[in-house]
Amino acid sequence: MKLSFTTGKNILLFLSVEQSIIIVQLSENNISLMENYAVILVIMALMIGVSGLSGKIKIPAPMLLLIVGILIGFIPAMPEVEINPEIIMLLFLPPLLYDAAFNISFQQFKTxxxxxxxxxxxxxxxxxxxxxxxxxxxxxxxSWPLAFVLGSILSATDAVAAVGVTKGLGLSHKTITILEGESLINDASALVAYRFAVAAVTGVAFVTWKASLEFFVVLGGGFLVGWIIFQALSFTIRFFRTDAMVVNSLILLMPFVTYLIAEHFKVSGVIAVVVLGLGMSKLSRTRFPDHVKEQSRNFWDVIIFLLNGLIFLLIGLEFPIILKKMPQIQVWTYAGYAIIIVLVTLLIRMARVYLQQFNLQKAFQGKRRISEEALFDSKTSFIITWSGMRGIVSLAIALGLPTISHNGEPFPMRNEIIFLSIAVVLISLLGQGLTLPWIVKKLKL
Structure with missing residues (x-):
């Protein structure tokens, strides 16, 4: 039996894009349908149990969920859980990005x-x-195009990982703001780079000026969509601001709507949702009654807890499935490649972070418009470097690789790129995530 997080016969609801209506469809095999529901409930219960256990044994919940997911995935009786990248991007990404943007300090973000x-x-x-x-x-x-596809997939740090792993470590607001702010925006940059790299593989010519123009259009368009929807939402909320249920329902709905509208217009849904979250954060502090804010916080805490936990558990469950698709003779070789890639990305990140620290200090001493609050020391630079982990977005992008090239041939090295991507994600999350608390303690931050 195979459980697939996608549209199909074993899913109760799916959206028919052509007819623009919601269709209810039951499985042809009721027993199979019930088994799928049972597996989903087991996964949810497992996620909640492991998350609770992590606090008792002092291991970060995301890391423990990854380990448990991998172990459970190797059980022969466990059905395969396939991650549909479109579902990940639509179901998980908007609320998680919105919540991270909503809770980030706008003043710290600006600084x-x-x-x-x-x-x-x-x-x-x-x-x-x-x-x-x-x-x-x-x-x-x-080849060079394939190498750039792999590079674009693994180029961005992950917002979910940054929030999940650094939570509760006692890091400064400045460090957390930089990490979360970076991971909120960099997905848009990575997705643009990925789009052009895949186009080059599938036979579409790459034009530098066109790529640069599209990059700014994608980012600027995402900002514009997010700002327009924020203005519309803030105007609507004025009429219902004392009704906590209506306000919170609107707030829950709008990240998904914002993401879909932005993607429909071929601009960045990530940037649009982040702009919406930042705007709503500022609005809520001045316009929302206390009882609305309290109910909203409690509601979003539960939603984010469930989504965060499911993401890390699903990454672990996906690894055995991808492992089976790789020739056994290549597994250890490509695992070695993944380790080297992780080390190189850390070195690149370290060089750029320390260069940024130097540039800020030089600019501040040169009387340029750099606030003293924007400066950070070498310890903070190292924490920012070590906290740059890859996560679910990299995996979703890799799984979304086309199967067929422009000329009708199979997409070259698709399984190898997907395996490298999940291996880098796992090594990054487990290696950096498990050692981060120890490093923070040693540096006395």
Whole structure:
């Protein structure tokens, strides 16, 4: 039996895009349907139990969920849980991005915007190029376009990982703001780089000026969509601001609507949702009654707890499935490649973060418009470096690779790229995530 998080015969509801209506469809086999529901309930119960256990044994919940997911995935009786990248992008990403943007300090975000934009845009393209060069010379059969596809997939740090792993470590507001701010924005940069890299593989010509123009259109369009929807939502909420149920229902709905509208217009849904979250955060502090804010916080805490836990558990469950698709003779070789890629990305990130620290200090001493609050020391630089983990977005992008090229041929090295992606994600999350609390303690932050 195979359980698939996608549209199909074993899902109760699915959206018919062509007819624009919601269709209810039951499985042809009621027993299979009930088994699928049972597996979903077991996964949910397992996630809640493991999350609770993590607090008792002092291991970060995301790391323990990953380990348990991998172990459970190797059980022969466990049905395969396939992650549909479109479902991940639509169901998980909007609420998680919105919540992270809503809870980030707007003032801190503005103060550290120079560092955030440097890491979220410049570092993403540096990492893409660095991984591409490494992969081209290291991995047999890896062409330049394929190397850039791999680089773009693994170039961005993950917002979910940044929030989940650093939570409760006692890091400064500045450090958390930089990490979360970077991971909120860099997905947009990575997705643009990925789109052009895949186009090059599938036979579409790459034009530098066109790519640069599209990058700014995608980011600017996402900002515009997010701002328009925020204005519309804030106007609507004025009429219902004392009705907590209506307000919270609207707030729950709008991240999904914002993401879909932005993607429909081929602009960044990530940026649109982040802009919406930042705007609503500022609005809620001045316009929302206390009882609305309290109910909203409690409601979102539960939603984010469930989504965060499911994401890390699903990453672990996905690994055995991808492992089966790789020839056994290549597994250890490609695992070695993944370790090297993780080390190189850390070195690139470390160089850029420390350079940013130096540039800020130089600019501040040179009387440029740099606030003293935007400066950070070497310990903070190391924490920012070590906290840059890959996560569910990298995996979803990899799984979304096309199966067929422009000329009708199978997409080259697709299984190898997907395996490398999940291996890098796991090594990054487990290696950096499990050691981060120890490093924070040693540095006395």
């Amino acid at each position: 550290n915007l120079n560092t955030i934009s440097t890491l979220a845009i410049g570092l993403v393209f540096m990492t893409t190029a660095g991984i591409a060069v490494l992969a081209y010379y290291l991995i047999p059969g890896m």
